[in-house]
Amino acid sequence: MELAPLTVLNKKYSIKRTLGDPGPFDIRYLGQDVDSKEPFVIREYFPVDVAKRESGKTSIEVTGGEEAESLFESGLGYFRKESEVLAGLEHDALPAQLDVFEANGTCYRARPNQASTTLAKGLASKGQLSEKAALMIMVPILEALHVAHEAGLYHGGVSPETVRLLEGGDVLLTDFRGAQIQLARSADKLDQIRQPGYSAIEQYTPRANQGPWTDVYAAAATICTMVTGEVMPEASERLEGDDPLHALLEDAAVSFSPGVREALIEALVVDPSKRLQSVDALRNALEESSERYDSTEAAYAIISVEDEESADGEAGDADEDDEIEVLTTASGDRPARAQRTPEEKSSLSTVLLVGIPLLLLGIGGGLWFASGDSGPAGTYADYRAQADSLYGEGEYNEAESFYNQALQVRPEDEYVLDQLRSISEEQAQSAEARYVEQVERGEELSERANNFYENNNYEEANTLYGQALAAYYNAVDLSPDSARTEEAEGRIAAIQEQQRAMLRERAGSSGGGDGGLGPQELYDFFIEEGERQYEQGNLLAARGSYQDALEYRSSDPYAEQRIETINAELEEQESEEEFQNLIDRAERLMQTSNYADAQDALEQAVQLNPDNAELQEMMSQNEELLAEQQQQDERFDQLRTQADNALQEGNYEEAISLYRQAYEINPDSDEVVERLQRAQSEYEEMQMAAQRQQREEQRSEEDEETGERIYTVVDQEPAPVGGLAALTQNASYPERAARRGVEGRVYVQAVVNADGSVREAELIRGIGYGCDREALRVVREAEFEPAQVSGRAVASRTTVWVQFSLSGD
Secondary structure, three states: OOOOOOOEEOOOEEEEEEOOOOOOOEEEEEEEEOOOOOEEEEEEEOOOOOEEOOOOOOOOEEOOHHHHHHHHHHHHHHHHHHHHHHHOOOOOOOOOOOEEEEEOOEEEEEEEOOOEEEHHHHHHHOOOOOHHHHHHHHHHHHHHHHHHHHOOOOOOOOOOOOEEEEOOOOEEEOOOOHHHHHHHHHHOOHHHOOOOOOOOHHHHOOOOOOOHHHHHHHHHHHHHHHHHOOOOOOHHHHOOOOOHHHHHHHHOHHHOOHHHHHHHHHHOOOOHHHOOOOHHHHHHHHHHHOOOOOOOOOOOOOOOOOOOOOOOOOOOOOOOOOOEOEEOOOOOOOOEOOOOOHHHOOOOOOOOEEOOOHHHHOOOOOOOOEOOOOOOOOHHHHHHHHHHHHHHOOOHHHHHHHHHHHHHHOOOOHHHHHHHHHHHHHHHHHHHHHHHHHHHHHHHHHHHHHHHHHOOOHHHHHHHHHHHHHHHHHHHHHOOOHHHHHHHHHHHHHHHHHHHHHHHHHHOOOOOOOOOOOHHHHHHHHHHHHHHHHHOOOHHHHHHHHHHHHHHOOOOHHHHHHHHHHHHHHHHHHHHHHHHHHHHHHHHHHHOOOHHHHHHHHHHHHHHOOOOHHHHHHHHHHHHHHHHHHHHHHHHHHHHHHHHHHHHOOOHHHHHHHHHHHHHHOOOOHHHHHHHHHHHHHHHHHHHHHHHHHHHHHHEEEOOOOOOEEEOOOOEOOEEOOOHHHHHHHOOOOHHHHHOOOOEEEEEEEEEOOOOOEEEEEEEEOOOOOHHHHHHHHHHHOOEEOEEEOOEEEOEEEEEEEEEOOOOO
């Protein structure tokens, strides 16, 4: 029944998904502008009882015969007129930039999608409001209703469900239901759109008059619910016996200023004739009598402590007595109490409602609004909260894990994607910072060692050189890129060369002397140095020391054996590192569905470690995925080719179906998306042309002689030049009729050509005595302004009359 994703409307909007379940009279979609990608909410007129849409198609078919056709058309007219009037209204609390258009045999209206949530969602789970907060939300709504009423449009469904709270503290009134009500009346379906507790008594019967007073009742009921935390009793329950509303407001007397309570009672009178008749009267009464409301203050924003889509920032816990704090810009306003539903009066909700000026909203805090999909309840919020906490503590690896779990729940969440990008940047910066720290430490130690070396303090110099080597080896492990690795390894080689030079200098040119070191002592020193470096895990430094030892005792079996052992360990390390790098690369490639390259990486890993069980399992899994992907790729290519052929042949419905199947296989194919939109656009244009042709055929008949179409239903009727009075003035009174005192009108049906001339004239009703003949003559010779259809002149059939009066009237 709903339009499929990627359906293009009016060559401007692309459907993304359906918003909620279809209603009895319309369907709402989330779409976007095909050029700017700006999101829009699109409402489609679709009365489900008399209309249907075949799967894979875009056009609507009316079902149920002539009565259903008449019902559909009348509702379509109501919806179109309501939308056009609404598009011309200007108020901050009314939808702006409303676009109204027809397509697929029905009518649509589109408005920009603003981040928001319904007032009902907040009141159901977050708590009630103070009188001040309620009025700061509802006064702009009353002003918006006044603007609509002035234009002849009433809402018909004001309630917490149709009041939306926007990011930044503003409010928006949506879901005007005048057209739905008119259709529901005709179809006797008022129960499908009635809102218990908010619908006035006149909305319970199709014969009662509705108007601004109906919106007065609903707005007052909404304010009462916001402040009392109780759903208002149905209007039908208040007709007999004690009115339950009075008891409810009596219990909540402390929540209202006395004058506000009285104004709401007057607005909630069951009898429409005795109720406040205008929203202006209600608004003035509320503003004048409220002891807490201040119209000069900025709007309130309601901030949730649990909202998954809230902005960064934390809200504190509520007090232990479950009160809900309402922070205001003026003193003296009391805190609101936790909301209690009739079924759960003993269960109190703990939240934080903060009312602050708009100026402060930009500073911080989480706004109570939602955008996009909410995902499974709690799961996304839990993952994100845990990740945010770890991120704030600098635990980026663990935070990254939780953010990735959140992405499993909501794959395209922009907040989480931004946080992951930030983590990558932080990790890169952290690695860079630690690399620089180790290099600077190595430089400092090297400089100190050089100073001791210049002062012939070889023992201290050698110790510091060893510490500098350790710092540089750490830098190698932390290096963010190959260039930095080469830089650190170059410093290691320089220090090792400096150590060897120092030892040679100590040995002296004679291989021993006063205070010098002989070959045995140098051999022992390098062996000891090699052992120390090996124990610390500095294999490269250890190998260098053993190689230096061989200079003073060539072919020494111990040094050679140690070098061989180290080479084997280094080869094993390199092999393990290469193996792990290949596994990591394969995992990344598999995550991005790049199974072919993943297979290459895994095959290289097998060469290094053929007996690894986890690797074998990973290869088996990748091979299955690769085979499946290859089948999908073949199917994708097949579908795309078939769709291209169908598009080229003008089989747009078939092309759309095939492109959609291809899109399901590969949603990232820009080529398929572009061609699907093109096919939908072509199909829509073809449908519109067929509809225009059908309307033309329904509104006209074919002249049997000329084959030209003669319209019976036109946008602008043909009219005699000078009006009907000119026909009468051009008629001569027949003498026979005058003698007998015959008077009256002669009705003539004429076919008026597109150039304004009369093709034929036929008597419909005459008065005789020569008047009929004279009237036919006058009409045949008359010049008309031709009829208009879609801005062009057309031939049409019309009926005119000629007045014959002896008195000259």
